[in-house]
Amino acid sequence: MKSSATFIRGVSSFYFLPHPVIPHKDLDFASVNNIFLKKVHHIVWSEIITCGRKLSGEEFQFTKFHSVTNIFLNERLIIKENVLLEPLKSNIRTIGQLEWVHAPVYSVAYK
Numbered sequence: 001m002k003s004s005a006t007f008i009r010g011v012s013s014f015y016f017l018p019h020p021v022i023p024h025k026d027l028d029f030a031s032v033n034n035i036f037l038k039k040v041h042h043i044v045w046s047e048i049i050t051c052g053r054k055l056s057g058e059e060f061q062f063t064k065f066h067s068v069t070n071i072f073l074n075e076r077l078i079i080k081e082n083v084l085l086e087p088l089k090s091n092i093r094t095i096g097q098l099e100w101v102h103a104p105v106y107s108v109a110y111k
Helices: none
Strands: 002-008 013-016 028-037 042-046 064-073 076-085 105-109
Touching (some): 028 042
Parallel strands (some): 002 028
Antiparallel strands (some): 042 105
16 A cells, blocks of 8 residues: 655645556555645645556556545645545446546645
């Protein structure tokens, strides 16, 4: 399991826009991201998940992708996202599902 804790104290801005996660065949992935804010003026946090290695024929061939993101402001939980993708158990390609990319972007402004 991958876990991260990000602490942002004082008046500041923080931007986290990583490269997309490209899940490979048979991947069983779990992560928890905790972001702790104090007096922050602006934060942008993003996580991008693709269908996998499409050109290698590995579209949605991963076993499990589980990602939890918690954003706290002054020790109070203000945003929680819990993404669980299990393409071998449910058809991700149906209408209303993720289509090709899941890319949440959180933007928090506080004064």
